[in-house]
Amino acid sequence: xxxxxxxxxxxxxxxxxxxxxxxxxxxxxxxxxxxxxxxxxxxxxxxxxxxxxxxxxxxxxxxxxxxxxxxxxxxxxxxxxxxxxxxxxxxxxxxxxxxxxxxxxxxxxxxxxxxxxxxxxxxxxxxxxxxxxxxxxxxxxx
Amino acid sequence: xxxxxxxxxxxxxxxxxxxxxxxxxxxxxxxxxxxxxxxxxxxxxxxxxxxxxxxxxxxxxxxxxxxxxxxxxxxxxxxxxxxxxxxxxxxxxxxxxxxxxxxxxxxxxxxxxxxxxxxxxxxxxxxxxxxxxxxxxxxxxx
Numbered sequence: 001x002x003x004x005x006x007x008x009x010x011x012x013x014x015x016x017x018x019x020x021x022x023x024x025x026x027x028x029x030x031x032x033x034x035x036x037x038x039x040x041x042x043x044x045x046x047x048x049x050x051x052x053x054x055x056x057x058x059x060x061x062x063x064x065x066x067x068x069x070x071x072x073x074x075x076x077x078x079x080x081x082x083x084x085x086x087x088x089x090x091x092x093x094x095x096x097x098x099x100x101x102x103x104x105x106x107x108x109x110x111x112x113x114x115x116x117x118x119x120x121x122x123x124x125x126x127x128x129x130x131x132x133x134x135x136x137x138x139x140x141x142x
Numbered sequence: 143x144x145x146x147x148x149x150x151x152x153x154x155x156x157x158x159x160x161x162x163x164x165x166x167x168x169x170x171x172x173x174x175x176x177x178x179x180x181x182x183x184x185x186x187x188x189x190x191x192x193x194x195x196x197x198x199x200x201x202x203x204x205x206x207x208x209x210x211x212x213x214x215x216x217x218x219x220x221x222x223x224x225x226x227x228x229x230x231x232x233x234x235x236x237x238x239x240x241x242x243x244x245x246x247x248x249x250x251x252x253x254x255x256x257x258x259x260x261x262x263x264x265x266x267x268x269x270x271x272x273x274x275x276x277x278x279x280x281x282x283x284x
Contacts, residue, residue, distance in 0.1 A: 031274075032273060040276075053210075061208045062204020090226045090248075092252070
């Protein structure tokens with residue numbers, strides 16, 4: 001709990017660093033990314049410092065994404081967007097090591113296809129099955 | 143509830159279309175995307191047919207992302223990935239109109255930077271504040 005020295009998202013959550021806040025709850029704050037993919041790109045972060053989604057306590061996961069869902073609806077409604085992209089980077093490509101969910105307004109034909117293209121293929125059904133088994137065997141215990 | 147005719151994810155959830163399943167719960171199924179961004183790319187979908195995250199009933203949001211979190215841990219642990227990318231397309235770029243959460247294994251330097259680059263900038267703090275206000279004003283009622 002509480003802020004981590006030098007963490008900009010902890011500072012924003014505490015109000016020590018100004019940011020355009022779009023909404024908040026007791027445990028969460030939503031503010032504009034200052035380098036948006038598209039204008040209106042929001043970041044939703046827990047006020048408490050955790051690094052990844054896996055570090056967030058299970059009881060906090062539901063409230064985070066219920067709020068993310070409300071933010072996505074507000075981005076769509078408030079900006080007249082055609083849709084939204086909701087994304088979390090866990091470790092790789094995570095610019096700030098404080099969990100944050102991106103909510104990006106989307107418009108058909110906006111050019112944001114980079115992530116989903118190009119795709120690859122499995123060499124065979126057997127190769128796919130092998131990947132599935134490796135993942136299935138690694139589920140965390142309850 | 144139940145399957146929608148012609149929906150491939152409903153068919154996978156029902157077991158009518160084979161897919162490499164990596165895990166499931168009563169309400170959710172996780173299976174390999176057949177055109178992965180990287181091999182081991184998993185899709186997590188509710189068994190019931192809803193189109194977007196906004197269409198998912200609030201009580202189902204927490205269980206979905208608690209399971210997504212477990213899938214992300216399994217993808218990371220099972221494949222020795224350096225991290226994961228968790229993403230939802232709502233409407234725009236949504237290839238199948240049945241809610242699904244992408245869980246993509248990531249490795250530093252894997253080249254998946256397209257989405258987060260290039261970024262744009264707000265012309266001024268006032269422009270950013272205007273965007274924040276438009277979004278803040280559009281939050282759905284409780």
